[in-house]
Amino acid sequence: MRRIALAASALCLALTACASRCPEPPARAESPPAASDAIVIGRSFLMDSAELREKRRITVYLPPGYAESRQVYPVVYLLDGGAEEDFHHITGIVQVSVMNGIMEPVIVIGIENTERRRDLTGPTENAEDKEIAPRVGGSAAFRAFLREELVPRVERDFRVDGRRAIMGESLAGLFVVEQFLEDPGLFGVHVAVSPSLWWNDGFLLKQAEGRLKTLPVQGKTLYLTVGGAEDNTKETAALAEVLQKHAPPGLTWHHVPLAGEAHATVYHVGAVQALRLLFAPQNDAGSGR
Helix, strand or coil: CHHHHHHHHHHHHHHHHHHHHCCCCCCCCCCCCCHHHCCCCCEEEEEEECCCCEEEEEEEECCCCCCCCCCCEEEEEECCCCCCCCHHHHHHHHHHHHHCCCCCCCEEEEECCCCHHHHCCCCCCCHHHHCCCCCCCCHHHHHHHHHHHHHHHHHHHCCEEEEEEEEEECHHHHHHHHHHHHCCCCCCEEEEECCCCCHHHHHHHHHHHHHHCCCCCCCCEEEEEEECCCCCHHHHHHHHHHHHHHCCCCCEEEEEEECCCCCCCHHHHHHHHHHHHHCCHHHCCCCCC
């Protein structure tokens, strides 16, 4: 018994001495997360634009099950569509609306900005307009980029059904209205949230009546929504009045004022209503005028 006690005591002393002079074993590095653990919301790619003379990043949201199916989908082209811009909150609206069965699945193509105020504005003679950025008035080149480069690439690389929508807010909403009045054939649905129609002293408003008389808008949709009392409420209402009086047959249009919203809050609320109406399952939404 005494021998066992002495042996135990010696072992204890040896372990204590080792602890005082032996280095701690290195901490185990945590394993990086497996690919299956990643939360993938979209994918992005860079494309060279001859029209814009620069590279542009495009971010793509694909509906759940896209890779496993052969289904074709409508496409929403999202202005201000970078990962640090409006991509996440718009694709979030799409995801939850589709999941709840109140919107059909769509592909979202987010167009990230390089010079936002250059691309989304037309020419202006207003001195204050010209002060908002070093370069403005480049909307024609941006429109050519969409028509000649981006849309053809999307329709080459993804399974689309031919339906196209374009969507944007503020200056991007201004571009949507300009796109509708300049080249309505490229997109079937135009969603303009709080469009900055004051640009160039209201040039688009002044042109709208005359252009509506000649535009090929059969089967097209223009959706306007704006806060109740914000920067762009008056001009958006004025465009709705022009549409009320002069919209040609075959054009579906909507004017949806959101009384409780301001310019900073209208996009999220307006986008929910617009997307759920315009991409309702079974295409059973009414005209909504």
